[in-house]
Amino acid sequence: MIEGLSEAQTAGLEVIAAIAERPVDELERRHEMVADLGIDSPKALRLLLDLEDRLDIEISDEAAARMDTVGDVLDQLAGVG
C-alpha cells in the first residue's frame, strides 16, 4: 500500500490499477509498467488517455517516456491539482 499520496496521485494509482487489472493496494512504487504490470502499447495508450481525462491534464511525449514505473507516474502527478 502506497501512502502519503495527493488526491491526483491517488486517482492516478486507481487508473493504473484499473488498466493493469490489479487491486490498488497491491501496487508498489517499484513496479515496472511493462515487466510487472503487463502494460503493453494498447494499455499504455489507454492509461495515458484515462490519466488525462480523469485529471484534466495533458501529458507530453517526454513525460510519458519517463513513466517506467508506478513511482515514475506518481512523481509526474506530484504537482497536479
Added chain:
Amino acid sequence: MRIDPGRRLGGILIGLAGRLARWLVLALGATWRLRVVGDEHLEDLRRGGGPMLLAFWHEHAVIACSVLYRRLHRRGVPLTLLTSQSRDGELLARVVRAWGIDPVRGSSTRGGSAALRALHRAVARHGLSPILVPDGPVGPPHVAKTGVLVLAQTTGAPILPLAFAASSAWRLGSWDRMRIPKPFSRVTVVVGRPMPVPADATGDALESERLHLESLLDASTES
C-alpha cells in the same frame, strides 16, 4: 508582440505552396482514369457506417489524397490526417486545411504518444476516419509501424487498407520513392476488406497482424 519577418515570410510561402499543391493534386487527379476495386467498403463509410482507419504506404500519398478527397471527403465523410512536425508535415497540413480537413500534428511512432492520443479521441469521440501512413514519416518503406494497429485496438475501428497502381507514374527521389501518376494514366485503387485488430492481441499475435497489414498494403502496388 514581436513579429519575426523571416518566420512570417516562411509561413506565407508554405501557405502559398500548400494552396498550389492542392490545386496541382486536384487538377492532376481529374485527368486520371480511375478504377476502384472494393468500392463497397468506401460506400460503407459514405453511408455513415462508422469510422475506419484509412491506411496506405507513404509512396501513394499523392494518389490517396486525391482519391480520398473526391471519394470520401467531398461526399461528407469526416476525415482527419496525421502530419509530422517537420517542414514537409507543415506543408501537408496546409494542403489538407485548404481542403477543409483539420489535421493532427505529431508522430505516432511511439506507443501512447500525444499524436496517437489525439487520433484516438478524433476517432472514438468525434467519429473521424484518420488517414494514416504506417511506414511514415520517414520509413523504412513498406514496413508498418505498430501505431495504426494500436489505434485499431483501442478504438475498435477497423483498418481499411488501400493499395494503388498506375499505368504510368513519376517516381521521386525521396526515401519512399513517391509515385505520382502521370496525366491521363490509368489508376487502380484496391480497397481491402476492413481489418479489425483484436484488442487482446500482443506479442506474436500483434506481429502477425502487422505482417498481414503489410501484405494488404502491398496488394496491387506493382503494375
